[in-house]
Amino acid sequence: MDLLISLIAGAIGGNIAGGLSPRLNLGVLINSGAGVLGGALGGHALGLLGFGGLAQTAPDSAALDPTALTTQLAAGGLGGGACLLAAGLLRNLLGR
Numbered sequence: 897m898d899l900l901i902s903l904i905a906g907a908i909g910g911n912i913a914g915g916l917s918p919r920l921n922l923g924v925l926i927n928s929g930a931g932v933l934g935g936a937l938g939g940h941a942l943g944l945l946g947f948g949g950l951a952q953t954a955p956d957s958a959a960l961d962p963t964a965l966t967t968q969l970a971a972g973g974l975g976g977g978a979c980l981l982a983a984g985l986l987r988n989l990l991g992r
Contacts, residue, residue, distance in 0.1 A: 898939060898968055905972030906935015906979070913977035920984025930983045931976030938975020939968060947971075 910931020914921040921927065947967055 898943070899936065901965070901968045902935045902939025902972035902975070903932050904935070905969045906931040906933070906938065906976030909973030909976030910934060910980040912973070913980045914984075917981065917984065919988065920981055922980070922984055922987065926983070927980055930980040934975040934977065934979025935972035936975075937979065938971040938973075941975070942967065942971040 907928040908931065910927045910929075911924065913931075914924075914927035922930065
């Protein structure tokens with residue numbers, strides 16, 4: 897579940913970053929791909945730091961912890977945006 901949320905948030909974050917920075921925009925498909933990669937890396941880094949995991953509020957509850965969900969979404973989105981920005985900068989540097 898954590899990985900899926902990170903991948904989706906990363907794709908969204910990559911497309912938002914591409915929309916905010918037209919010089920680094922690589923198109924919807926590559927923005928999404930870079931975002932998915934960055935989202936996976938961001939979610940994994942969050943897990944390594946000990947903040948990952950969508951813990952349930954109670955053992956018998958089906959509800960997820962909203963703080964953990966928000967943290968996972970933020971890490972995926974920021975990781976996706978950062979990966980797209982890095983890819984866009986690399987493309988601009990190699991294109992000269």
